[in-house]
Amino acid sequence: MIKLTVLYNLPPGADHEEFIRWRTTTHQKENMEMPGLIKSDFYVIENTWKSENVPYKYLTEAYFTDQETFEKSFYDPAYQEKLEKWLENLADPIFLISKEILSEEKKV
Numbered sequence: 001m002i003k004l005t006v007l008y009n010l011p012p013g014a015d016h017e018e019f020i021r022w023r024t025t026t027h028q029k030e031n032m033e034m035p036g037l038i039k040s041d042f043y044v045i046e047n048t049w050k051s052e053n054v055p056y057k058y059l060t061e062a063y064f065t066d067q068e069t070f071e072k073s074f075y076d077p078a079y080q081e082k083l084e085k086w087l088e089n090l091a092d093p094i095f096l097i098s099k100e101i102l103s104e105e106k107k108v
């Protein structure tokens with residue numbers, strides 16, 4: 001499994017509530033339309049451990065079955081064009097691409 005993790009902030013003066021509405025409706029729908037996407041999660045980061053500074057306010061995770069599927073979808077020129085427009089509304093984004101080595105769920 002390949003996971004794309006995006007950490008980001010909003011630019012100064014941006015409307016948090018308006019962003020949340022867009023991110024959880026229109027943009028979530030657009031994310032879920034990506035070919036090969038299995039799951040997409042969105043979080044608001046509330047605090048940190050052992051740090052007074054929260055460097056990022058928002059986190060998105062997107063899961064793909066494998067590297068080939070991820071690359072075909074994420075690096076598609078049409079998707080990259082959309083992504084460039086979305087990035088205009090974000091500040092300090094960092095994109096992390098990781099390969100799953102172990103996944104385990106606790107049985108309750």
